[in-house]
Amino acid sequence: GQQLNQSPQSMFIQEGEDVSMNCTSSSIFNTWLWYKQDPGEGPVLLIALYKAGELTSNGRLTAQFGITRKDSFLNISASIPSDVGIYFCAISGGSNYKLTFGKGTLLTVNP
Amino acid sequence: KAGVTQTPRYLIKTRGQQVTLSCSPISGHRSVSWYQQTPGQGLQFLFEYFSETQRNKGNFPGRFSGRQFSNSRSEMNVSTLELGDSALYLCASSPSQTGYNEQFFGPGTRLTVL
Numbered sequence: 001g002q003q004l005n006q007s008p009q010s011m012f013i014q015e016g017e018d019v020s021m022n023c024t025s026s027s028i029f030n031t032w033l034w035y036k037q038d039p040g041e042g043p044v045l046l047i048a049l050y051k052a053g054e055l056t057s058n059g060r061l062t063a064q065f066g067i068t069r070k071d072s073f074l075n076i077s078a079s080i081p082s083d084v085g086i087y088f089c090a091i092s093g094g095s096n097y098k099l100t101f102g103k104g105t106l107l108t109v110n111p
Numbered sequence: 112k113a114g115v116t117q118t119p120r121y122l123i124k125t126r127g128q129q130v131t132l133s134c135s136p137i138s139g140h141r142s143v144s145w146y147q148q149t150p151g152q153g154l155q156f157l158f159e160y161f162s163e164t165q166r167n168k169g170n171f172p173g174r175f176s177g178r179q180f181s182n183s184r185s186e187m188n189v190s191t192l193e194l195g196d197s198a199l200y201l202c203a204s205s206p207s208q209t210g211y212n213e214q215f216f217g218p219g220t221r222l223t224v225l
Binding site for chain 1: 115142144146153154156159161166167169201203212213214215216217218219221
């Protein structure tokens with residue numbers, strides 16, 4: 001099956017710092033998604049990327065779809081305490097109608 | 112629009128029992144997917160339905176089954192529960208007929224098997 005490597009596994013930062021996390025896949029995909037999950041809740045979609053090289057922002061979040069179509073990164077600028085949670089990258093397989101998720105990045109923000 | 116709703120939110124069962132979980136997708140979404148989330152395995156795909164047809168199934172034993180109704184609501188069933196079935200079960204809906212689309216998740220059902 002598809003391999004999706006997400007790093008780092010966890011991050012502990014100070015409020016106001018910028019954060020970067022990334023995902024790489026073993027195969028080429030046409031859709032990259034970034035989700036955030038709070039404890040006890042379902043993942044919430046943050047950003048969807050559909051074109052190689054695409055750079056998309058959502059407030060303080062910026063994500064890019066790598067030009068090789070095998071990677072993506074998510075940046076969070078000026079982190080705040082409510083950014084705490086687990087961030088997942090996911091790839092859409094298209095014709096198999098499923099998402100494959102990375103293992104997640106646990107973000108802790110120290111006020 | 113209301114989001115994806117799942118019932119119940121929490122469930123406690125014992126080994127050998129069966130359980131049925133329910134999911135109502137976002138209005139207008141016809142694709143419904145189910146995922147199992149555990150600390151060890153992360154988010155694992157169970158199955159996907161579109162217009163009452165299962166289009167794909169993940170690598171889970173036959174004890175896990177699902178169905179979709181004509182109003183796009185979906186249920187999943189787990190028979191002969193095992194301790195390892197304890198997990199957060201997530202339902203997601205998607206607006207598109209194709210697989211190249213974002214999925215929107217419900218809050219999940221936390222299943223504990225004792």
